[in-house]
Amino acid sequence: MNVPLKTNRVLMAIGLDLGLTLASLWLSAQARLALPFGQDLNEPNVALSWPVYALAALIWLVVLAQFNLYSRRRARFREESRALTLAVLTALLILAGALYMSFRQVSRLQFVYFGAINIALLNAAHAARFWRRRAGNPRDRWRVLIVGAEGPGRALAERILAGAPGEVTVIGFLDDRLPVRAEVCPGAPVLGRIDDTPRVAVEMGASEVILALPRDAHTRALALVTQMEGLAVQISLAPDVLDLAWFMTRVEDLNGIPLLRLRESPLDGPARAIKRVMDLALASLALVASSPVLLLIALLIKLDSPGPALIRQQRVGENGRLFGMLKFRTMRVAEAWRRGDAGEHGDTGAVPHKRRDDPRVTRLGRVLRRFSLDELPQLLNVLRGEMSLVGPRPELPWLVERYETWQRRRFAVPPGMTGWWQVNGRSDRPMHLHVEDDLYYIRNYSLWLDILILLKTVPAVLSGRGAF
Numbered sequence: 001m002n003v004p005l006k007t008n009r010v011l012m013a014i015g016l017d018l019g020l021t022l023a024s025l026w027l028s029a030q031a032r033l034a035l036p037f038g039q040d041l042n043e044p045n046v047a048l049s050w051p052v053y054a055l056a057a058l059i060w061l062v063v064l065a066q067f068n069l070y071s072r073r074r075a076r077f078r079e080e081s082r083a084l085t086l087a088v089l090t091a092l093l094i095l096a097g098a099l100y101m102s103f104r105q106v107s108r109l110q111f112v113y114f115g116a117i118n119i120a121l122l123n124a125a126h127a128a129r130f131w132r133r134r135a136g137n138p139r140d141r142w143r144v145l146i147v148g149a150e151g152p153g154r155a156l157a158e159r160i161l162a163g164a165p166g167e168v169t170v171i172g173f174l175d176d177r178l179p180v181r182a183e184v185c186p187g188a189p190v191l192g193r194i195d196d197t198p199r200v201a202v203e204m205g206a207s208e209v210i211l212a213l214p215r216d217a218h219t220r221a222l223a224l225v226t227q228m229e230g231l232a233v234q235i236s237l238a239p240d241v242l243d244l245a246w247f248m249t250r251v252e253d254l255n256g257i258p259l260l261r262l263r264e265s266p267l268d269g270p271a272r273a274i275k276r277v278m279d280l281a282l283a284s285l286a287l288v289a290s291s292p293v294l295l296l297i298a299l300l301i302k303l304d305s306p307g308p309a310l311i312r313q314q315r316v317g318e319n320g321r322l323f324g325m326l327k328f329r330t331m332r333v334a335e336a337w338r339r340g341d342a343g344e345h346g347d348t349g350a351v352p353h354k355r356r357d358d359p360r361v362t363r364l365g366r367v368l369r370r371f372s373l374d375e376l377p378q379l380l381n382v383l384r385g386e387m388s389l390v391g392p393r394p395e396l397p398w399l400v401e402r403y404e405t406w407q408r409r410r411f412a413v414p415p416g417m418t419g420w421w422q423v424n425g426r427s428d429r430p431m432h433l434h435v436e437d438d439l440y441y442i443r444n445y446s447l448w449l450d451i452l453i454l455l456k457t458v459p460a461v462l463s464g465r466g467a468f
Contacts, residue, residue, distance in 0.1 A: 010070045013129065014061065017069075020121040021060045022053055028114035032107060048106065055098055063091040069126075077130045081123055088119050141169045145206040147197055147224065149175035149184045152238050153212035157185045171204050194220070198227050212238040267413055267445070274447060279389050282454075283382040290376055297328055297373060304364040305332055310377060315394040318414045323386040325394050326377035330365025372461045378417045390450040391416025392438035403435075410438040413445070423456040 025048055064070065067087040069080075092115045099106050144160060146153045157170045172191040173184050182190045191200050194213075201209050209228060211221045225235055267275060298309035312324040361369065368374040381387040387394065394415040400408070421437035441449070 013070055014064075016125055017064060017122055018057050018060060020125055021056060021118055024114055024118035024121055025053060025056055027117050028110050031113045031117070032110040035113075051102075052099070052106070055102075056095055059091050059094050059098070060088075063087050063094065077127060080126055080130060084122055084126055085119055088115070088122060092118075143169050143171050143205060143207045145171055145174065145191075145197075145201055145204060145209045146188075146212055147174045147194055147209060148212035148214070148238075149173035149178050149182075149190055151212075151214070154184055156210060156212050156238055157188060161185065171206060172200075174200060194224070197224050198231060201228065201231055201233050206233050208234040208236060210236045210238055271445075271447075275388060275450065276385075278447075278450070279382050282389055283379045287379045287383070290379075293373075294376055297368065297376070300364055301329055301362075305362050307332070314397060315415065316397055316400045316411065317386055317394070318411055320400075320408070320411050322397065323381070325387070326380055328368055328374040328377060330362060330368050330374050331360040332362055375417060382417065386414070388414040388416045389418065390441075390453045391419055392441060393419060393421050406439075407435045410435055410442065412442055418453060418457040420453060423453055423460045 029048060064084075064087050067083050067090075069084060069087060092111075096111065099111075144157075146157055153173060153175070157173070160168050160170055170185060170188040172188050174192050174194050174197050175184075175190050176193050178184070178190045180190050180192060184190060191204065197209060200206075211224060213221050221237065228235055301307075301309040307329055309329060311327055311329045313327060314322055315325040317323045365374070378387055382389055391414050392410045395410075419438065420441040424437055441453075
């Protein structure tokens with residue numbers, strides 16, 4: 001949960017960051033003279049003129065603000081550091097272009113020094129602020145009052161406390177069904193009835209009131225919002241109230257009327273194009289590089305047991321479309337057909353979860369499964385556009401028939417060869433947790449998340465953890 005910053009602290013943070021940025025410029029000039037790198041300077045004076053300092057201050061102010069570094073504080077420092085470092089790199093690119101068009105006398109090595117020093121100093125300053133807030137007065141924390149103590153309300157409080165310890169305090173709940181003072185979460189009791197919301201918010205000094213009422217309480221929620229209009233508190237609506245928790249949303253203006261656009265897929269426009277280009281490039285390279293391994297595996301399968309080397313399984317893809325997913329055969333053909341299980345040659349069985357001791361798996365098949373080599377042919381599915389390198393787990397049709405409505409939202413994006421589910425336990429995890437992992441991926445999709453999952457897939461596959 002990201003927390004708004006107070007105005008005075010914002011001004012102090014901006015002033016400190018700009019001061020450190022200007023100090024970094026000065027230090028870069030001193031480093032260029034003191035460190036024995038680069039060519040000797042014909043002109044020993046590397047001091048920068050005041051317009052360069054002014055230009056840097058302006059660029060850094062605009063870019064850091066655009067990365068929301070002063071509007072809200074993040075719950076984890078690694079998120080803050082990642083956003084800060086990316087912002088500084090962006091500002092450096094803009095400054096490089098501006099200097100090329102104006103002050104070309106700035107040495108390239110001095111510019112590199114400036115970037116390195118600036119990233120280090122700003123990260124150190126933000127880290128100090130972050131840990132000082134953690135150790136600060138509890139009264140200075142963001143104080144949340146939750147309306148609705150059951151179901152979504154309790155889950156919301158647990159996630160807030162787990163995600164932002166030391167930053168946010170859940171001061172309590174308001175609910176009509178539970179008695180006053182009943183403790184819903186540690187240190188967060190029921191403080192009154194729902195109709196008491198405006199009074200309790202003022203008395204308890206709430207910073208934010210979150211409405212987590214049942215779906216049929218929409219009218220009551222609107223009434224509470226109206227009653228609290230004059231209070232100096234932030235009012236939020238938990239997405240579960242409108243059953244929007246798993247949807248991507250955006251606000252659009254239609255001739256002065258704000259509309260909340262719901263779109264299940266985060267892959268719209270440029271995001272889809274970028275993901276597709278990455279799939280085509282990496283899958284093509286991987287297919288060419290692994291072609292000798294693919295041929296060797298196919299030959300070994302034919303020698304190990306009778307039957308085809310390559311099989312096609314029916315799976316459910318994006319928007320519920322069926323497609324044939326390619327895999328190397330890892331089971332004995334006759335045994336799989338005779339038992340009629342949901343193995344590699346049929347999707348009609350009722351096996352709820354993979355088994356480590358499945359007697360149908362061949363000797364070679366166990367090795368292929370352990371290191372996910374049986375899934376290499378899916379690179380062809382990626383090239384055909386039926387799958388992506390990263391995405392939700394390809395699902396069996398008979399399992400999809402048993403899905404609840406919320407679980408079907410995992411088909412908003414193409415299925416993937418790897419995904420959040422694979423780098424977080426693979427077959428060791430219960431089946432319902434696979435779906436939760438897939439929905440987490442969809443809600444938090446970004447190109448950087450895809451890259452992170454691909455990097456994590458390599459050690460996960462090599463370790464063989466959870467694969468059988």
